[in-house]
Amino acid sequence: MWPQESSSCQVFAILMGLDRSVDLPIMASKAVPEDVLMNGALIRDLEVVAKDIALLRGVLMRTKETPYSSEVVSYAPFTLFPSPVPKVLFDQAIAVQTHFNRLVDKISQDTKFLHEALDSTIKVDDFTARLFNIHMHVLQEGCSQPIALGLNRSDYMLDRGTDGNTTLKQIEINTIAASFGGLSSQTPAVHRHILKVAGRLEEQKKVLDNNPAAGLAKGLAMAWELYGSERAVVMFLVEDEQINIYDHRYVENELWNRNIPVIRRRFEDVCKTGLLDQDKRLFIDGQEVAIVYFRNGYMPQNYTEQSWEARLMMERSLAVKCPDIGTHLAGTKKVQQEVARPGVLERFFPDDPEAVAQIRATFAGLYTLDMGEEGDKTVAMALANPDQFVLKPQREGGGNNIYGAEICQVLSGVKGSSERTAYILMDKVQPQPVLNYLLRRDCPLKLSTCLSELGIFGAYVRKGTNMLLNECAGHLLRTKSAEYSDGGVAAGVAVLDNPLLV
Ligand code: ADP
Numbered sequence: 001m002w003p004q005e006s007s008s009c010q011v012f013a014i015l016m017g018l019d020r021s022v023d024l025p026i027m028a029s030k031a032v033p034e035d036v037l038m039n040g041a042l043i044r045d046l047e048v049v050a051k052d053i054a055l056l057r058g059v060l061m062r063t064k065e066t067p068y069s070s071e072v073v074s075y076a077p078f079t080l081f082p083s084p085v086p087k088v089l090f091d092q093a094i095a096v097q098t099h100f101n102r103l104v105d106k107i108s109q110d111t112k113f114l115h116e117a118l119d120s121t122i123k124v125d126d127f128t129a130r131l132f133n134i135h136m137h138v139l140q141e142g143c144s145q146p147i148a149l150g151l152n153r154s155d156y157m158l159d160r161g162t163d164g165n166t167t168l169k170q171i172e173i174n175t176i177a178a179s180f181g182g183l184s185s186q187t188p189a190v191h192r193h194i195l196k197v198a199g200r201l202e203e204q205k206k207v208l209d210n211n212p213a214a215g216l217a218k219g220l221a222m223a224w225e226l227y228g229s230e231r232a233v234v235m236f237l238v239e240d241e242q243i244n245i246y247d248h249r250y251v252e253n254e255l256w257n258r259n260i261p262v263i264r265r266r267f268e269d270v271c272k273t274g275l276l277d278q279d280k281r282l283f284i285d286g287q288e289v290a291i292v293y294f295r296n297g298y299m300p301q302n303y304t305e306q307s308w309e310a311r312l313m314m315e316r317s318l319a320v321k322c323p324d325i326g327t328h329l330a331g332t333k334k335v336q337q338e339v340a341r342p343g344v345l346e347r348f349f350p351d352d353p354e355a356v357a358q359i360r361a362t363f364a365g366l367y368t369l370d371m372g373e374e375g376d377k378t379v380a381m382a383l384a385n386p387d388q389f390v391l392k393p394q395r396e397g398g399g400n401n402i403y404g405a406e407i408c409q410v411l412s413g414v415k416g417s418s419e420r421t422a423y424i425l426m427d428k429v430q431p432q433p434v435l436n437y438l439l440r441r442d443c444p445l446k447l448s449t450c451l452s453e454l455g456i457f458g459a460y461v462r463k464g465t466n467m468l469l470n471e472c473a474g475h476l477l478r479t480k481s482a483e484y485s486d487g488g489v490a491a492g493v494a495v496l497d498n499p500l501l502v
Pocket residue numbers: 155157171172364390392395396397398399400401426427428429430453485486487488
């Protein structure tokens with residue numbers, strides 16, 4: 001056993017050979033008390049225990065080496081300990097979720113708003129323009145399906161304000177392919193077990209139950225029933241390389257448990273065998289599709305010319321799309337910035353000031369880069385203090401944002417031209433760093449200064465003008481080493497975590 005009367009985390013990190021380079025900031029608080037965090041022998045035991053329990057509980061991923069097969073798999077990356085999250089902020093995030101569901105759904109149907117919000121962006125961003133063209137095409141042809149199914153995830157960081165108050169700030173809302181609802185249904189059992197083995201019996205009781213897989217499947221099941229054909233399938237539209245397949249499987253299996261048939265197909269498969277009948281019913285391999293659940297199609301690299309055709313066919317079809325094209329566009333960063341303008345939330349919720357207040361309380365500063373005086377001001381503000389902002393293009397999946405000195409480089413290049421309207425600018429949220437160990441395959445265990453991001457899953461189903469389901473479907477905590485500014489789990493930066501409410 002290592003002595004426990006440590007005065008400096010740094011000394012112990014070095015003694016344990018865990019990471020000689022970690023210079024722990026005084027500010028960093030701990031996921032668990034120092035006596036556990038600094039007990040080298042215990043930590044080494046827990047590392048083995050943790051990986052085994054993750055495998056036993058099915059917190060799995062395919063490996064980079066064998067992304068096409070399940071012959072050899074590994075654990076999905078995760079933190080050794082759950083991370084502290086203030087209960088009041090967690091509750092706030094849960095409470096606002098049904099309002100965000102309604103907001104996204106309203107935006108998705110407001111063609112005029114989407115057009116105005118994205119007008120400057122689609123002139124310079126080809127990807128958003130192509131999505132927008134599909135939206136226009138479907139509108140002109142007439143919407144063929146009154147059922148809308150939304151499965152989203154609103155992500156937050158906890159901002160340590162200069163006044164010492166920590167507040168909940170929304171980073172973004174993912175309206176397409178929001179992932180980790182499956183694996184995060186399994187991680188509470190993993191952290192509870194680790195804490196038990198570490199002798200932290202009281203803390204293990206505080207790890208929250210979580211089952212987004214069931215919450216997301218509830219929405220899918222309701223939409224499938226409303227579609228009204230027992231033979232029709234739910235189609236997961238998936239990537240070619242399916243490293244994160246087990247995350248999908250949890251949702252998929254919830255559907256099979258309800259005797260709802262599921263197929264998994266790629267864009268390429270839809271191109272080859274997909275067709276619409278005279279009533280615009282979608283058939284793939286001769287099977288009628290009730291729901292297309294997009295777990296792919298959120299970034300330009302996902303598309304070939306043929307898959308753009310396939311996306312259009314699916315959008316035109318009678319199948320329920322999760323998300324439909326309007327809802328996909330409602331999740332763009334540009335729309336997020338436009339919604340934050342004064343008066344816009346009031347327009348969407350004329351009779352519900354409470355919803356407006358709850359939503360607005362989560363907004364960080366968001367700034368337009370449209371051509372004109374307002375955009376010029378944004379440029380000047382970013383160039384003067386680049387470390388206080390994040391520059392965001394209309395992209396998803398992590399690793400696309402621009403930080404610090406690079407903001408100046410990029411903005412200096414585009415500041416006089418309309419190219420700048422491909423981006424938005426956002427206040428940089430500054431969370432409290434927390435010490436924890438990150439477990440990642442093939443990486444030596446190291447004590448890291450970490451930042452967390454809380455995601456709340458939303459599920460809703462609407463038929464015509466009737467909202468039939470509007471729920472919060474669970475949560476996800478992701479944690480990354482503070483040395484990285486950007487990045488999700490799939491991007492190889494963040495790892496799965498659980499909130500320990502404090
Ligand atoms: P993506 O759609 O690619 O996930 P995000 O807006 O979520 O785009 O940004 C990716 C990551 O960048 C986030 O997970 C977070 O770590 C970091 N990030 C984004 N916006 C901010 C912000 N305003 N302040 C601090 N970090 C941010």
